[in-house]
Amino acid sequence: MRIDIWSDVVCPWCSIGKKRLERALADFEHADDVEVVYHSFQLDPSSPTVPEETARVAIARKYGISVEQAAQAQAQVTAVAAEEGMTWHQEEAPNVSTLDAHRLLHLALAEHGPATQAALKEGLLQAYFGAARNVADHALLAELAVAAGLDADRVAAVLASDEYADAVTADIRQAQAYGATGVPFFVIDGKYGISGAQPTELFAQALTQAWSERAPLTVLAGDAGAEACGPDGCAI
């Protein structure tokens, strides 16, 4: 079974939804047969690569609320994160582009696989929400990528180029094709969609339902005379 997740690195509900899914997976008996793949989504593609203000100030300006109201909203999400066991320090978190972070997440998936991608994703989220760090900074990105198991030279080469930018765009287009207007957005086996950071119980139900409904194979072709090899030799 496969779970595709669209999310952004600076998206608080994405981090909370990830944790809730992980809790559901921890209790799911077929968890070893579940592959999780992360896809790119940018909440605000116009965010700068060099931070000019905090996310808090940017949010207030963008939605026409006071900085105090934006801070209150952040505090509420931080409290939910705490219920999930995460300690966040969003106060000084910068408003920055996540394009390069997403490019590295694609590099991790393509050249190392889902486990390495998951490690980098977790590192990025902790750096941003846990320590309010600038996840557009190449030095930090390289440090997190190498800690997740990526090759330092490859990381430097990708950061210095626009490699995997097309993959980021393709992911965003795929989310649009699914009708996802926000993130996190979860797709189980290309069949079931889950929008938002739903409760752990809902993820657990969804996993069980999707697993139970896995249909047996429909044989499209092939018969006893098929050209194949088996323990009794090869057909001629």
Place this chain on the structure above:
Amino acid sequence: MRIDIWSDVVCPWCSIGKKRLERALADFEHADDVEVVYHSFQLDPSSPTVPEETARVAIARKYGISVEQAAQAQAQVTAVAAEEGMTWHQEEAPNVSTLDAHRLLHLALAEHGPATQAALKEGLLQAYFGAARNVADHALLAELAVAAGLDADRVAAVLASDEYADAVTADIRQAQAYGATGVPFFVIDGKYGISGAQPTELFAQALTQAWSERAPLTVLAGDAGAEACGPDGCAI
């Protein structure tokens, strides 16, 4: 869309089936959205790691036919391979274990991805069927793996250990769960099964059918009030 293929490195119909599927994919308009993953299957797990005889002699002994009859059977398959554009020299191909080859195919998939795995798979098949080489020999395996893009040190470490042996066993068990008694065995999107080296036209039909039947997402959970972030901000 995803195609999972169970096959063995020393299985002639697996190589022919691979070529026919690749022809079908070459003409398939959504080929860029198709991921191909190879899985392990061992036609004869009791084959030795150091060759003692040719496959031809082993086949004759195992199935109680003459070496001449075994040679004739090989020649017939070689003729079919030639129709698919492949030049085979099976005469001296050894009867050897493919366990280590499969372990490296798992390494390639897990740490580099499907494209690297496909390159190694092709290299192994060409070495065995095209040049009758010993695909259990660690020096040859390392050479083919590095040519496919794997890291020489990682390859040496895996060959010196039993890493990925569990993954090989898990693959074989999965094939049994699908009811596959022989290879090649193709599974499209975990839904459609194709047994044997079917004609290219059948693969083409299967690809088109599987693509057209891809269902839209069923939303298992999620509503307007979901805890999510979008272009208009994050829900509180």
